[in-house]
Amino acid sequence: MSDPLTYFQYRNGILSAEELSLEEMASQFGTPLYVYSKEAFKNPFHAITTGLAGLNHLVCFAVKANPNLSILSLLAKEGAGMDLVSSGELKRALRAGTDPQKIVFSGVGKSASEMDEGLAHPLHSFNVESVSELRLLSARSRAAGKKTRVALRFNPDVDPKTHPYISTGLKKNKFGLQRAEILEIARNQKLYPGIEVAGLSIHIGSQILSLSPFSDAFLKTKKMAADVESSLGKPLQFLDIGGGLGVRYRNEKPPTIAKYTALVQKNFGSKSDVRGRYRILLEPGRTIAGNAGVLVSRVLFRKSRKNKDFIIIDAGMNDLIRPALYQSYHEILPVNEDHRKGKSRKCDIVGPVCESSDCFASDRPFSDRVAEGDLVALLSTGAYGMSMASQYNSRTRPAEVLVDGSSYRLIRRRETFEDLIRDEVVR
Ligand code: LLP
Numbered sequence: 001m002s003d004p005l006t007y008f009q010y011r012n013g014i015l016s017a018e019e020l021s022l023e024e025m026a027s028q029f030g031t032p033l034y035v036y037s038k039e040a041f042k043n044p045f046h047a048i049t050t051g052l053a054g055l056n057h058l059v060c061f062a063v064k065a066n067p068n069l070s071i072l073s074l075l076a077k078e079g080a081g082m083d084l085v086s087s088g089e090l091k092r093a094l095r096a097g098t099d100p101q102k103i104v105f106s107g108v109g110k111s112a113s114e115m116d117e118g119l120a121h122p123l124h125s126f127n128v129e130s131v132s133e134l135r136l137l138s139a140r141s142r143a144a145g146k147k148t149r150v151a152l153r154f155n156p157d158v159d160p161k162t163h164p165y166i167s168t169g170l171k172k173n174k175f176g177l178q179r180a181e182i183l184e185i186a187r188n189q190k191l192y193p194g195i196e197v198a199g200l201s202i203h204i205g206s207q208i209l210s211l212s213p214f215s216d217a218f219l220k221t222k223k224m225a226a227d228v229e230s231s232l233g234k235p236l237q238f239l240d241i242g243g244g245l246g247v248r249y250r251n252e253k254p255p256t257i258a259k260y261t262a263l264v265q266k267n268f269g270s271k272s273d274v275r276g277r278y279r280i281l282l283e284p285g286r287t288i289a290g291n292a293g294v295l296v297s298r299v300l301f302r303k304s305r306k307n308k309d310f311i312i313i314d315a316g317m318n319d320l321i322r323p324a325l326y327q328s329y330h331e332i333l334p335v336n337e338d339h340r341k342g343k344s345r346k347c348d349i350v351g352p353v354c355e356s357s358d359c360f361a362s363d364r365p366f367s368d369r370v371a372e373g374d375l376v377a378l379l380s381t382g383a384y385g386m387s388m389a390s391q392y393n394s395r396t397r398p399a400e401v402l403v404d405g406s407s408y409r410l411i412r413r414r415e416t417f418e419d420l421i422r423d424e425v426v427r
Helices: 022-029 036-050 070-079 088-097 112-119 133-143 178-188 212-232 255-267 285-290 323-324 417-422
Strands: 008-011 014-017 033-038 056-062 081-084 103-105 125-128 148-153 195-201 237-241 279-282 293-304 309-313 332-334 344-350 359-367 375-380 399-404 407-412
Touching: 014 022, 014 033, 022 033, 022 293, 022 375, 033 036, 036 070, 036 285, 036 399, 056 285, 056 309, 070 081, 070 088, 070 399, 070 407, 081 088, 088 103, 088 112, 112 407, 125 133, 125 195, 125 237, 133 148, 133 195, 148 237, 148 279, 178 195, 178 212, 178 255, 195 212, 212 237, 212 255, 255 279, 285 293, 285 407, 309 359, 323 359, 332 359
Parallel strands: 033 399, 056 081, 056 279, 081 103, 103 125, 125 148, 148 195, 195 237, 237 279, 309 344
Antiparallel strands: 008 014, 033 293, 293 309, 293 375, 332 375, 344 359, 399 407
């Protein structure tokens, strides 16, 4: 399992990505800057596939976690498939060289044109979340002269015990189909001539920190699958068990990938009650990308109040929205190890955006040595960092760099003002 510092460690007193100093990256590319480690993406991916050895499976990286083309391409080269939720993500996955047969098209609200775009490629399958969507997909698929393989997304009503905004498998959530709807579809398959019900999918939430919600969901899914099979009168081919395994941001103790894959083997492997007869698809995002990136930022100002200091950095909530949106914790470290010494003082580490929610850490003990002009790194920002960045306050989005040992590549240049206004007109 990776933790925030596995691939980002102090080397000769400077926080580094693999073998490269973040100071050097910042002086070359400016700040705020996302820096990723190639190894950090590869290792969890391979840990999953190793843990699932012997089981027919396909790991589809959840593109939404980090859609940079270089990241997708590096994972595709390692053998990953992609899980995507929009036409934009589909184009990215294909542009990055993903084998279309390893692509799963998910999402609760696909438009007809998005469906058509997906249907134009030999994708692995579509995950369908409502009866209306199934009807539309069937019609578009027929119009394209196809019979399209789908998995019905089952809402297993399991509490993943995570932040409410990222919990997706409860009855009250907008996602998936309920048991009765799924059985109704299975009984009436002929109403949907353009599709073949070939699997079930689930995704119960994100940043899940114990195995029990997965275990409950897997059991319910197997039961659901058996019931669907008796209605269909034929076996299902695959089960897509979603993503959601949490990572360590602070002191959480998420299950290791090995424990998670052992649970998958126990439920679906050759020694399980289903005897390995389903192909198992997975859709991990954060597990692969979460601890693969950091956001490097420079201290603009430090101002002292009676009880605390405000450290104003050049990264804002537009660059990394997770703390503002989910009150999520990200470790923040001075890039220069010496700056960790000093006396600790309560600090709010904030961005330049004109909102009080533009705060990365509040009342956090931080060294009094960190001064204006110094660099800090916000850790564990490889997933849902740059992918959720915006241009709010007309701020250009950060550059992204991928480090591989002692070499690096700029994988997205910093946006410019011209990029910001490209599609606007002055009247
Ligand atoms: N599959 C589906 C259908 C999903 O909705 C998601 C995430 C995933 C896979 C990947 O889940 P993961 O393995 O990354 O947990 N922006 C939030 C996370 C939102 C997750 C939404 N769905 C955050 O920054 O925490």
